[in-house]
Amino acid sequence: MLISRQTLRAQVRAARKALSIEQQNQFANQACQRAIQLITERGVKRLALYLANDGELDTQPLIDALWQRGIEVYLPRLHPFSPGNLIFLAYRVDSPLIKNRLGILEPKLAITQMRLPHQLDMVITPLVxxxxxxxxxxxxxxxxxxxxxxxxxxxxxxxxxxxxxxxxVSHLPCEHWDVPLPMIITPTRIVNGA
Structure with missing residues (x-):
């Protein structure tokens, strides 16, 4: 029996929200180590990622590690004129953040701090x-x-x-617009995908 995307999304979100604070912290640190190794091997200088929300794998240990290594960090922001699209803005310790219409923290708009996707070396994406x-x-x-x-x-x-x-999950139902990922970092491994 096939399950709907909505049902699958709800099940996986519930599973990650069920993780304890201790598990969340441990997993975030383990994933950070794997990510830093990959980022170093690839010579990444500009990287965009997200601020964790809704039980997502916490990116703060990774952000701190990137800052310590002098790697430029960018956060996504809902595009102000093009609905459904993202732009990326520099993120530093003192960057002002505001909640967007989805309730997610994002950098305050500052065009001088913006990078287009192709100006970044890597984008670490959230996922359900x-x-x-x-x-x-x-x-x-x-x-x-x-x-x-x-x-x-x-x-x-x-x-x-x-x-x-x-x-x-064992299999995801996909649409023609879905962009597969070449790799996914988890606390225990790097999954090589598309």
Whole structure:
């Protein structure tokens, strides 16, 4: 029996929210170590990622590690003029953050701090669920699919998923607009996908 995307999304979100604070902290630190190794091997200088929300794998240890290494960190922001799209703004310790209409913290708009996706080396994406083929299910808004649609043609930015191990499912139903990920970092491994 096939289960709907909505049901699958609810099940996986519940699984990650059920993790204890201790598990969340441990998993975030383990994933950070794997991510830093990959980022170092790839020579990444500019990287976008997200601030964890809704039980997502916490990115703060990774953000701190990136800052310590002098790697430029960017956060997504809902595009002010192009609904359904993202822009990326520099994120530093003193960057002002505001809640967007979805209740997610994002940088205050400052055009001088903006980077287009192809100006980044890597984008670490949030996700709700993934499978062994690198298929990714987000929250359903399509923001990252639209943002990363041209990465294979441009060669940048490399999209990398970041998730708890409990977010892996055997198979994800996919649509033609879904952008598969070449790799997904979890606390225990790097899953090579598309």
């Amino acid at each position: 669920a993934f499978d062994a083929n690198g298929n990714r299910m987000g929250m359903g808004g399509g923001y990252y699919d639209r943002t990363l649609a041209y990465w294979p043609l441009m060669g940048k930015p490399l999209p990398v998923g970041y998730a708890h191990d409990c977010q892996q």
